[in-house]
Amino acid sequence: SQQGEEDPQALSIQEGENATMNCSYKTSINNLQWYRQNSGRGLVHLILIRSNEREKHSGRLRVTLDTSKKSSSLLITASRAADTASYFCATPGDGDDKIIFGKGTRLHILP
């Protein structure tokens, strides 16, 4: 299965600290996406990183991709209470006809 696997499953940090979550996958991919899901809401796309990119930034988010290790990381700097959510990585399925979501990392920002 191409499903990415996030690590850790859950993470609690103090507001203002940085949060890092990782995603590992099994086969070669063209791109990898990260999504956020706030409680009771739909998923929101954060960043798409292509296989020829090593790092990408968007505001306080930094995503890296290491195709040799088949892993990606999402770093949220200077965390805020509003960052409390589940974060999912998603990779293309076989044939690129869909994306497959991992099981997510539940991030809790403590006040």
Place this chain on the structure above:
Amino acid sequence: DTAVSQTPKYLVTQMGNDKSIKCEQNLGHDTMYWYKQDSKKFLKIMFSYNNKELIINETVPNRFSPKSPDKAHLNLHINSLELGDSAVYFCASSYSAADTQYFGPGTRLTVL
């Protein structure tokens, strides 16, 4: 201006009933999806349609029947509801498969 909308937001019904969930997107996307998210938050694709044609049917029981009257709408009809169908169902859309997806707010289905 909601990009992907779903109705209803909540659905509580008895086992054995038939129900429908509607989805509409105003993004001009060609591809639409239905996902099921279980109590452990695992998100699994059920169907995808491209320009009204069924592309993916992920071993979903045939009690679930999607219908796409046009490329902006993808509805999900469920017959003979079972307890195990209780979940949150998300509609999503994208320009093409494996592209960035835009999700609706979800429909929480509870089967009693």
